[in-house]
Amino acid sequence: MARPLRLGVNIDHVATLRNARGTSYPDPVRAARIAAQAGAQNITAHLREDRRHIVDDDIARLMDEVELPLNMEMAATEEMLAIAARHRPYAVCLVPEKREERTTEGGLDVVGQANSLREAIAQLSAAGSRVSLFIEPDSKQVREAMTLGASAVELHTGAYCDARLAEGDANRAEAELDRIHAAAEEAEELGVECHAGHGLTYDTVGAIAAVPNIVELNIGHFLIGEAVFTGLETAIQRMRAAMDAGRARAPEAAT
Numbered sequence: 001m002a003r004p005l006r007l008g009v010n011i012d013h014v015a016t017l018r019n020a021r022g023t024s025y026p027d028p029v030r031a032a033r034i035a036a037q038a039g040a041q042n043i044t045a046h047l048r049e050d051r052r053h054i055v056d057d058d059i060a061r062l063m064d065e066v067e068l069p070l071n072m073e074m075a076a077t078e079e080m081l082a083i084a085a086r087h088r089p090y091a092v093c094l095v096p097e098k099r100e101e102r103t104t105e106g107g108l109d110v111v112g113q114a115n116s117l118r119e120a121i122a123q124l125s126a127a128g129s130r131v132s133l134f135i136e137p138d139s140k141q142v143r144e145a146m147t148l149g150a151s152a153v154e155l156h157t158g159a160y161c162d163a164r165l166a167e168g169d170a171n172r173a174e175a176e177l178d179r180i181h182a183a184a185e186e187a188e189e190l191g192v193e194c195h196a197g198h199g200l201t202y203d204t205v206g207a208i209a210a211v212p213n214i215v216e217l218n219i220g221h222f223l224i225g226e227a228v229f230t231g232l233e234t235a236i237q238r239m240r241a242a243m244d245a246g247r248a249r250a251p252e253a254a255t
């Protein structure tokens with residue numbers, strides 16, 4: 001039987017909409033409560049250094065007012081480490097950040113930043129948070145994540161989703177999916193829990209859910225966009241159904 005696959009709902013882009021007008025609505029905490037009703041297992045929120053969407057008060061309220069565990073995405077900076085130490089979220093996902101980028105364009109260079117990441121992982125783990133590293137599906141990065149003591153890796157699915165959306169690029173999509181399968185299998189062999197996310201839609205989630213070693217998906221931007229048309233609860237339920245359909249096609253995990 002296929003193993004369980006958790007859904008983390010990323011509510012960043014509720015805050016993007018709120019901040020576009022400088023109002024107090026729409027409220028990411030309200031979105032998080034709806035996600036809970038719709039069956040999500042955790043809430044993901046990315047506190048960017050430039051606070052372009054989620055702000056400090058959102059993190060405080062998500063911790064205090066929402067029952068679901070918080071997976072806080074952040075860069076491994078001193079400022080963010082101090083914030084995480086104050087709130088002690090259930091999980092922290094360390095991500096790369098570039099001020100000019102439109103979204104998180106790639107994974108962390110875990111190999112190149114090993115020393116600073118080792119220290120950040122140690123601090124966060126000592127404070128009681130599970131630490132994952134947001135990486136490209138690449139064997140070197142997976143192995144280094146294990147060496148540094150990360151509990152989990154989250155594989156960046158953006159390249160796969162982009163290839164699926166690009167007409168006539170089936171070969172590239174297939175190659176990206178192969179990389180994700182290989183990295184997920186290696187992570188599990190090394191004892192590192194495997195998550196995935198970025199850019200997933202109803203059309204692309206099935207193939208990722210079918211990767212048997214992946215146990216958590218984090219999905220946001222598409223869901224918040226769909227919520228405009230169908231409501232957030234319905235959007236999340238449809239995503240859950242698409243995930244379940246994909247998972248039902250997953251072979252048994254090799255390990």
Ligand SMILES: CC(=O)[C@@H](O)[C@H](O)COP(=O)(O)O
Nearest residue numbers: 010012046073095103104198
């Ligand atoms: C880290 C990541 O995958 C992002 O999807 C993020 O959580 C959404 O925020 P940005 O679109 O601002 O990167």
Ligand SMILES: NCC(=O)COP(=O)(O)O
Nearest residue numbers: 010197198199218220221
């Ligand atoms: N880490 C990925 C995430 O939280 C959601 O990414 P997206 O669905 O907003 O692209």
